[in-house]
Amino acid sequence: MAQEQQVMKWIDEHQDDILGFLQQLIQIPSVNPWFFDEPGPSKEKDVQEFISRKLAGLGAEIEMWEPVADDLKEYEGMAGYYPGRDFTGRPNLAATFGKGTDGKSLLLFGHIDVVMAGSKWTVDPFEGQIIDGKMYGRGTVDMKGGVAAMIMAVEAVLRSGLKLKGPVVVGTVVDEEAGGMGALDFIHHGYRADACILTEPTSLTIAPLCRGILWGKIKIQGRSGHIEMPQADWKDGGAVDAIKKARYILDAFDRLNEEWAVSKTHPYLSIPCQVHVAQLNAGEYPTSFANEAEIVFNAQYLPSERDEKLVGGHVKKELTDFLRAAAEQDPWLSEHLPEIEWMVDADCAETDVAHPFVQTCVQSLQAIGEEGTIEGLGFHTDMGWPVNVGIPTINFGPGDPSLAHHSDEFTPTVEVIQAVKMMAKTILDWCGAEEA
Numbered sequence: 114m115a116q117e118q119q120v121m122k123w124i125d126e127h128q129d130d131i132l133g134f135l136q137q138l139i140q141i142p143s144v145n146p147w148f149f150d151e152p153g154p155s156k157e158k159d160v161q162e163f164i165s166r167k168l169a170g171l172g173a174e175i176e177m178w179e180p181v182a183d184d185l186k187e188y189e190g191m192a193g194y195y196p197g198r199d200f201t202g203r204p205n206l207a208a209t210f211g212k213g214t215d216g217k218s219l220l221l222f223g224h225i226d227v228v229m230a231g232s233k234w235t236v237d238p239f240e241g242q243i244i245d246g247k248m249y250g251r252g253t254v255d256m257k258g259g260v261a262a263m264i265m266a267v268e269a270v271l272r273s274g275l276k277l278k279g280p281v282v283v284g285t286v287v288d289e290e291a292g293g294m295g296a297l298d299f300i301h302h303g304y305r306a307d308a309c310i311l312t313e314p315t316s317l318t319i320a321p322l323c324r325g326i327l328w329g330k331i332k333i334q335g336r337s338g339h340i341e342m343p344q345a346d347w348k349d350g351g352a353v354d355a356i357k358k359a360r361y362i363l364d365a366f367d368r369l370n371e372e373w374a375v376s377k378t379h380p381y382l383s384i385p386c387q388v389h390v391a392q393l394n395a396g397e398y399p400t401s402f403a404n405e406a407e408i409v410f411n412a413q414y415l416p417s418e419r420d421e422k423l424v425g426g427h428v429k430k431e432l433t434d435f436l437r438a439a440a441e442q443d444p445w446l447s448e449h450l451p452e453i454e455w456m457v458d459a460d461c462a463e464t465d466v467a468h469p470f471v472q473t474c475v476q477s478l479q480a481i482g483e484e485g486t487i488e489g490l491g492f493h494t495d496m497g498w499p500v501n502v503g504i505p506t507i508n509f510g511p512g513d514p515s516l517a518h519h520s521d522e523f524t525p526t527v528e529v530i531q532a533v534k535m536m537a538k539t540i541l542d543w544c545g546a547e548e549a
């Protein structure tokens with residue numbers, strides 16, 4: 114029997130084992146400790162030990178280590194570096210198969226932390242219950258579904274009586290949901306490959322890029338005063354409505370967004386980059402003009418807009434200059450210039466779709482009956498660091514990313530199985546295999 118048929122047959126016959134393995138991952142609640150509202154300690158280490166036992170049992174060479182923030186100081190100002198972050202009891206894991214073989218190598222990469230469960234679940238978020246062909250649970254989408262699929266893809270190849278012609282590294286990292294320092298540390302640790310699949314959820318499409326994300330907060334000053342009384346001109350001490358001034362800035366952002374809708378597009382993204390306002394906070398009493406207004410926004414940027422540190426410095430400057438120019442047109446704001454406090458800069462990256470690995474992945478998907486759609490991700494993933502060190506990387510995984518972080522997060526079980534097949538086929542085609 115041809116290798117591919119052997120492996121696909123193994124996967125078809127072991128669907129329960131594949132889904133059972135994913136359930137076991139879901140049942141270890143590896144909530145990122147940054148989400149301190151969640152009771153109990155992080156279980157990231159428990160997941161890593163569980164995965165490492167599984168992979169060691171398949172013959173992998175295992176390395177597990179805790180990141181040390183001080184060892185990463187050289188990345189100051191770059192994506193994923195957070196000074197002083199504590200990784201005690203929070204190890205990264207690398208499992209290498211086929212070490213020393215000379216075929217092309219592949220890194221299968223994912224994070225094992227999840228966000229807190231939150232409220233409004235109708236099922237147990239840490240059980241992995243299957244109802245009508247959908248597995249429910251925190252992480253089924255983001256991204257234990259992908260992690261389980263990549264591990265089971267390796268198992269499928271090896272259990273089909275094959276051995277690899279090129280190395281496969283399974284890398285699972287901590288701390289993606291609070292900044293991506295686990296991925297930075299993994300790459301700093303030295304793991305490299307000729308290609309990488311980051312198994313974030315993509316609904317089984319191939320995503321060769323993700324967008325960078327900036328969060329910013331703008332504080333707009335006003336001057337409170339009795340809302341029902343006549344007010345003098347502000348120059349004579351009268352009240353200034355901070356909400357009205359915020360509206361002035363919001364109108365300016367609307368005009369900027371019209372420009373960005375044309376200028377900040379990408380052929381593999383269905384939406385342009387925009388400045389979206391996520392929160393508005395203003396006012397204290399029903400009888401007073403707001404003393405202060407706060408706008409919290411989310412702005413996205415393209416890989417082509419990255420600065421010399423491979424993050425969003427240019428776009429930050431663009432927005433800072435824009436805000437200043439808008440404020441200077443308003444007499445009050447020009448004397449009370451609002452500033453942007455930057456909260457998050459999550460990086461992005463892109464792999465050329467013409468790269469042979471992207472084509473290999475498209476063909477793998479088509480071979481298992483999928484269309485092989487290429488589509489970029491609007492949100493941030495950990496793909497930046499692999500790409501930064503020259504590893505062609507795609508995002509590919511089961512589950513609809515819009516369900517990530519939701520209550521009743523679920524992934525269709527058929528997508529998990531299809532993801533296993535796609536990655537097993539990619540291992541065969543990219544790394545190569547022979548009779549063991």
Ligand SMILES: [Zn+2]
Nearest residue numbers: 255256289313
């Ligand atoms: Zn994720």
